[in-house]
Amino acid sequence: MKFIDEASIEVCAGNGGKGAATFRREKYIPMGGPDGGDGGKGGDVWLVADRNLNTLIEFRYTRTYRGEDGERGGSADCYGKGGADCIVRVPVGTLVIEENIDEDGFRTTGDSIVDLAKDGMRFCIARGGKGGLGNLHFKTSTNRAPRKSTPGTEGESRRLRLELKVLADVGLLGMPNAGTSTFIRAVSAARPKVADYPFTTLYPNLGVVRVDHDRSFVIADIPGLIEGAAEGAGLGHQFLRHLARTRVLLHLVDLAPFDPTVDPVREARAIVEELRKYDDDLYNKPRWLVLNKLDLVPEEERAERIANFLRDYGWDGPVFGIAAISGENCQKLVYALMGFLETQRAEADAAAKEIVADAEAGPEAFADEDEA
Numbered sequence: 210m211k212f213i214d215e216a217s218i219e220v221c222a223g224n225g226g227k228g229a230a231t232f233r234r235e236k237y238i239p240m241g242g243p244d245g246g247d248g249g250k251g252g253d254v255w256l257v258a259d260r261n262l263n264t265l266i267e268f269r270y271t272r273t274y275r276g277e278d279g280e281r282g283g284s285a286d287c288y289g290k291g292g293a294d295c296i297v298r299v300p301v302g303t304l305v306i307e308e309n310i311d312e313d314g315f316r317t318t319g320d321s322i323v324d325l326a327k328d329g330m331r332f333c334i335a336r337g338g339k340g341g342l343g344n345l346h347f348k349t350s351t352n353r354a355p356r357k358s359t360p361g362t363e364g365e366s367r368r369l370r371l372e373l374k375v376l377a378d379v380g381l382l383g384m385p386n387a388g389t390s391t392f393i394r395a396v397s398a399a400r401p402k403v404a405d406y407p408f409t410t411l412y413p414n415l416g417v418v419r420v421d422h423d424r425s426f427v428i429a430d431i432p433g434l435i436e437g438a439a440e441g442a443g444l445g446h447q448f449l450r451h452l453a454r455t456r457v458l459l460h461l462v463d464l465a466p467f468d469p470t471v472d473p474v475r476e477a478r479a480i481v482e483e484l485r486k487y488d489d490d491l492y493n494k495p496r497w498l499v500l501n502k503l504d505l506v507p508e509e510e511r512a513e514r515i516a517n518f519l520r521d522y523g524w525d526g527p528v529f530g531i532a533a534i535s536g537e538n539c540q541k542l543v544y545a546l547m548g549f550l551e552t553q554r555a556e557a558d559a560a561a562k563e564i565v566a567d568a569e570a571g572p573e574a575f576a577d578e579d580e581a
Contacts, residue, residue: 214373214413214451216268217308223251223292225338225361226279228346232354233285243355244286245344251337251364252276252292258325262300263415265373276335279361282343289340301328302376302454308368318370326376326454334369338362372450375413377429378550380452382484383461384476385433388501390414392461392533393430396543401430413451420547429455434483446487453488456553457546458496464514464530465505474521495549497527499542504532 226248233241254276277292307319323332339362347355381389390401397416412432419425431448452458462477477498484492500518503511515530529545531538 213264213266216265216371218268219273219368220254220335221275221366222254222335222337222364223276223278224363225251225340226281226289227360228341228343228358229282230344230356230358231284243344243348244284245358246282246287247343248282248340248361249279249289249291250340251279252294253333253337254295254335256332256334257298258301258328258330259298260301260328265371276337279340300373302374304372306370308370335365335367338364374453375429375451377455378426379428380455380458381430382458382480383433387461387463388533389430389461395533395536395539413448426550434480449487458494459499460496461499461501463502464500465502498524500530501533503530504535
C-alpha cells in the first residue's frame, strides 16, 4: 500500500429541512388550525480516529464528505426526519488543520483544530443546519391561520488539511545508508527494504520491539536526511513530522563508510543542524548516539575509533556501539531504551495524578496555602 501522510479535503454538513405550512383538514372540524411541523436537522460530519488505518491514501480519491440533508416537515405536527451523520475515519495520529483559499486562489493553512491522537477519539468537524419552523409556531390570537414557515439553515462547510504523524516511542535518524532500516529489522518484526545504495527507505516504517511478553515499545524509521534538507535536498524535511511524538531519538552514524572521503563527524553534525532548522522542540528532544557498522572495524581498532569520534564530535550524552546487520549489542540498546521509556511513563503518570489531586482539592486548599 502506498504511504500517504498529507491530504486536503472538504467537509459539508447537511442542510436543515424546511418547515411545513399546512392546516388540519378533518370532517366536522371546520377550523382545525395550523399543524405544520418543523424540518429535520441536517447531518453532522464527524472525524473518528481508527487504529486499523495507517495512511491517508483514501483521501486522495474521495475529497468531499457530506452529511445528509434534513427532510421537510409534514402535516399533523410531524417533524421531518433528521439527516444521517457522515463518519470520516482517519488514522490515529492525524492532525486536522484549517485550510483557506486566498484571493489568488492559493491554499493557505490556518490554526490547528484537533489532534486525533487516541484510538476511538471523535470530533464533530461540521455541524448540520437546524430545521426550519412550521407554521404551528406562528399561531397567535390575532393570526389564527398563519401561512408562514421558515427554511432550514445551511450546514457548516470547511476546508481541511490532514497531516499524519505516526505514533512511536523511539525515532531513528541518520544519513542514507547509516543502517536505520537494518537496525529496525534487527530489533523488530518490521521488514523495510534494505540495499547497498542510498534512499532505499522512501516512507516511514514502524516496528514493535518486544522486550518481554508484557513490555514493548514502538520504533519509527524515516527516510534518511542529507545536508541541505531544509532547502529541499534529497527528500527534504518531508517526513520529520513523524518524529514529533517520540520520546527519544536514536542518531545512527556510519562509523565505517565505504567512501574514505566521507567524514562521520561532519555527517553527524549535518543531521543535528537539519533538526535545528526544522523545529526547536525536535532539536531539544532527548537524543542518543548510536555508532553503527562496528563489524566493519577491526576489533582491536574499535575502542580507539569510537574515542576519536566522540572527541572530535564533542558528545557527552548516551552512546552505544552496535553492528545492526549481525545484531551485536542491539539487545543491550533495546533494554536501555525500555528502561528509559518506563521511567518517562512513570514520571508522566505521577505528574497526571498530581494534577488530578490538585483539581480535586479545590480552591480551599490553595486558600489555606495563601494564609500560611
